[in-house]
Amino acid sequence: MGSITTWIVAMFLLLEAEFSQGRMLPSNLDFVRSNLLLQGSPFLFNGFNAYWMMNVASDPDLRHKVSDVFREASATGLTVCRTWAFGDGGDRALQISPGVYDERVFQGLDFVIYEARKYGIRLILSFVNNFNDFGGKAQYVKWARNAGAQVSGDDDFFTNPLIKDYYKNHVRRVVTRLNTITRVSYKEEPTIMAWELMNEPRCQIDYSGKTLNGWVQEMATFVKSIDNNHLLEIGMEGFYGASTPQREQLNPGFQVGTDFITSNLVKEIDFATIHAYPDIWLSGKSEEEKMEFMDRWIRNHYEDARNILKKPLVIAEFGKWNKDGLEERDLYMRNVYRDIYRYARSGGIMSGSMVWHVMAEGMDEYHDGYEIILSQSPSTAGIMSRQSRAMNALMSRNGVMMMHDDNGDGHDHANKSTLWNSLRWMMSS
Numbered sequence: 001m002g003s004i005t006t007w008i009v010a011m012f013l014l015l016e017a018e019f020s021q022g023r024m025l026p027s028n029l030d031f032v033r034s035n036l037l038l039q040g041s042p043f044l045f046n047g048f049n050a051y052w053m054m055n056v057a058s059d060p061d062l063r064h065k066v067s068d069v070f071r072e073a074s075a076t077g078l079t080v081c082r083t084w085a086f087g088d089g090g091d092r093a094l095q096i097s098p099g100v101y102d103e104r105v106f107q108g109l110d111f112v113i114y115e116a117r118k119y120g121i122r123l124i125l126s127f128v129n130n131f132n133d134f135g136g137k138a139q140y141v142k143w144a145r146n147a148g149a150q151v152s153g154d155d156d157f158f159t160n161p162l163i164k165d166y167y168k169n170h171v172r173r174v175v176t177r178l179n180t181i182t183r184v185s186y187k188e189e190p191t192i193m194a195w196e197l198m199n200e201p202r203c204q205i206d207y208s209g210k211t212l213n214g215w216v217q218e219m220a221t222f223v224k225s226i227d228n229n230h231l232l233e234i235g236m237e238g239f240y241g242a243s244t245p246q247r248e249q250l251n252p253g254f255q256v257g258t259d260f261i262t263s264n265l266v267k268e269i270d271f272a273t274i275h276a277y278p279d280i281w282l283s284g285k286s287e288e289e290k291m292e293f294m295d296r297w298i299r300n301h302y303e304d305a306r307n308i309l310k311k312p313l314v315i316a317e318f319g320k321w322n323k324d325g326l327e328e329r330d331l332y333m334r335n336v337y338r339d340i341y342r343y344a345r346s347g348g349i350m351s352g353s354m355v356w357h358v359m360a361e362g363m364d365e366y367h368d369g370y371e372i373i374l375s376q377s378p379s380t381a382g383i384m385s386r387q388s389r390a391m392n393a394l395m396s397r398n399g400v401m402m403m404h405d406d407n408g409d410g411h412d413h414a415n416k417s418t419l420w421n422s423l424r425w426m427m428s429s
Contacts, residue, residue: 070118167219201215217268220266238297276317298315318353337353340352
């Protein structure tokens with residue numbers, strides 16, 4: 001026991017010396033690998049959504065807002081950010097028309113990746129939207145119709161050959177992009193943790209989930225054929241389908257044409273995701289009923305990920321309406337974080353979560369009622385920070401210490417109190 005304690009104290013003194021010199025470990029990043037493993041141990045995280053980043057960064061005069069959020073997020077211990085790698089048609093579009101891109105907007109995404117790496121934050125990048133915001137599948141269908149394709153509705157996105165080619169071309173263009181700042185291609189960039197096929201895919205013309213599942217299989221195979229470095233996930237909300245009729249009662253009263261089990265069993269999909277919005281899905285229900293739904297939603301998907309999928313699970317979106325008040329939001333987040341931590345502690349299946357959504361001050365045009373401005377919400381930021389420390393402690397127990405750049409100088413720094421608490425935990429176990 002004495003030798004172990006001596007080793008731990010020696011390690012702490014070594015790390016303390018590194019801090020005093022203003023530097024830490026080399027900033028070379030490893031890819032997060034299959035089963036969400038980093039350096040051979042489960043990668044656990046607390047993260048956030050910031051869908052707006054590329055859009056804002058396309059204007060050099062506004063890029064400081066991206067930097068501000070990454071800086072504040074890093075100081076809060078957040079280590080994964082989910083954001084859009086799409087913008088199809090319309091104002092400030094990335095893809096102006098099929099295969100035609102605005103280089104200025106692409107350079108905005110280059111900057112987002114560069115800044116994320118600087119602050120030690122990994123990215124999940126989504127390829128397209130199910131909804132009309134930023135173009136979405138409706139824009140793809142419109143392009144195909146204008147090109148003479150016979151399409152009848154937005155869900156033809158999942159079956160029309162021309163539209164599928166449009167999508168594949170976009171994926172290829174993003175994945176093989178050479179970052180103009182780092183000079184590293186996206187497919188070789190470990191700052192990118194994972195690709196996402198689509199934000200919240202839904203297929204209303206086939207509630208069985210079979211149509212969407214066929215699309216997932218085809219596109220997942222395609223993505224992996226051009227990039228096998230990165231993880232891949234679908235972007236699903238977690239709705240159950242025909243393959244598990246006993247689970248359909250867990251859906252919040254409606255179907256969206258997806259099958260959580262069947263689609264996530266596709267071998268090219270590396271981890272499963274769920275989203276959770278009881279304020280929208282259970283409108284009119286009491287806060288107690290909404291929280292009971294959340295408990296069931298998380299628990300059942302965790303059990304299915306562990307027992308059926310045998311893949312990691314990430315809660316990729318969850319949030320609370322601000323109109324319910326700060327106290328209600330904080331209570332909700334504490335409860336959700338408690339569940340996530342409890343399941344993460346029991347094994348490597350529950351990997352983490354990403355709250356919807358974090359932004360900087362002075363971004364009123366992006367407010368949707370769920371926004372969190374860390375600098376203006378100290379109580380919420382404190383809850384998020386505690387969850388980050390808790391997840392990091394679990395990581396440390398498994399032999400991986402997450403290091404952050406808290407001061408924006410491009411070097412990796414860890415919070416000394418968090419580091420010492422982790423070492424003290426090791427001595428007491």
